[in-house]
Amino acid sequence: MLTVDALTKTYKTGDKALKAVAFTVPKGQVVGLIGPSGAGKSTLIRCINRLVEPTSGRVLLNDLDITALPGSGLRRARRRIGMIFQEYALVERLTVMENVLSGRLGYVGFWSSFLRRFPAEDIESAFRLLDRVGLMEHADKRADALSGGQRQRVGIARALAQDPELLLIDEPTASLDPKTSRQIMRLIVEICDERGLPAIINIHDVLLAQQFTQRIIGLRAGEVVFDGPPAALDEDVLTRIYGEEDWTAMRRSAEEDVAAERDAAERMAGMV
Numbered sequence: 001m002l003t004v005d006a007l008t009k010t011y012k013t014g015d016k017a018l019k020a021v022a023f024t025v026p027k028g029q030v031v032g033l034i035g036p037s038g039a040g041k042s043t044l045i046r047c048i049n050r051l052v053e054p055t056s057g058r059v060l061l062n063d064l065d066i067t068a069l070p071g072s073g074l075r076r077a078r079r080r081i082g083m084i085f086q087e088y089a090l091v092e093r094l095t096v097m098e099n100v101l102s103g104r105l106g107y108v109g110f111w112s113s114f115l116r117r118f119p120a121e122d123i124e125s126a127f128r129l130l131d132r133v134g135l136m137e138h139a140d141k142r143a144d145a146l147s148g149g150q151r152q153r154v155g156i157a158r159a160l161a162q163d164p165e166l167l168l169i170d171e172p173t174a175s176l177d178p179k180t181s182r183q184i185m186r187l188i189v190e191i192c193d194e195r196g197l198p199a200i201i202n203i204h205d206v207l208l209a210q211q212f213t214q215r216i217i218g219l220r221a222g223e224v225v226f227d228g229p230p231a232a233l234d235e236d237v238l239t240r241i242y243g244e245e246d247w248t249a250m251r252r253s254a255e256e257d258v259a260a261e262r263d264a265a266e267r268m269a270g271m272v
């Protein structure tokens with residue numbers, strides 16, 4: 001379980017990016033974090049793994065107080081937190097398998113990691129993960145030979161290779177087409193359910209968040225202004241999160257996207 005307790009971040013510039021943010025995420029739950037630009041979503045994700053130092057408040061991962069850890073303890077704690085990124089952050093010239101195994105680098109000693117020699121059980125487990133994300137036959141391909149959706153699957157497998165207790169996911173579908181985005185969201189939610197992993201997904205696509213996550217947290221100007229099930233996310237709530245003008249513009253562009261996708265599907269159907 002992840003507990004975020006009265007988390008506050010004030011940057012040196014005086015920007016109050018988080019104001020006493022508090023929530024808990026139980027095992028297996030996937031939370032969609034939404035909010036307008038500048039609401040504090042990235043700051044929240046970065047404060048949880050302490051890439052950004054919180055000003056006050058606490059972050060607990062199961063029984064471990066991440067906010068109280070000194071440097072060495074923090075490195076060990078970060079192994080427990082898997083990260084998945086918008087731009088995948090793969091090593092392009094390495095193979096799919098090597099990228100997945102790089103998730104184990106925090107566990108093997110310096111020379112083994114320098115020589116990229118991994119224990120047999122790490123390799124077996126990496127094969128199982130590649131199978132789970134549907135990339136078994138691509139294990140030996142270089143990462144730069146893959147499609148965007150396949151790359152994100154490698155990113156997911158690499159995060160899981162860490163054997164994490166929490167996943168922090170930053171805009172996982174922002175570089176993908178709508179169909180691939182849905183496949184990736186479905187995969188993330190299924191895997192979190194199978195492994196009892198809590199996850200927070202920073203996601204700008206409200207419809208996608210609503211369709212796949214079990215809970216939505218809406219941030220506005222550093223404060224949680226909504227925390228509840230996707231079904232409760234009505235026009236009033238969305239206006240509260242995004243403001244009247246931005247929500248109307250977002251809804252219009254989402255409707256246009258849905259219509260464009262439907263037209264494309266109809267055209268494809270007409271061709272066969």
Ligand SMILES: Nc1ncnc2c1ncn2[C@@H]1O[C@H](COP(=O)(O)OP(=O)(O)OP(=O)(O)O)[C@@H](O)[C@H]1O
Nearest residue numbers: 011012013015017036037038039040041042043044
């Ligand atoms: N390194 C920094 N120094 C000073 N202020 C910062 C820094 N990073 C973010 N901020 C400020 O903190 C607030 C929250 O920013 P943050 O990037 O967390 O928002 P966000 O919701 O992730 O936005 P976006 O969706 O555009 O990525 C903003 O006012 C931003 O200007």
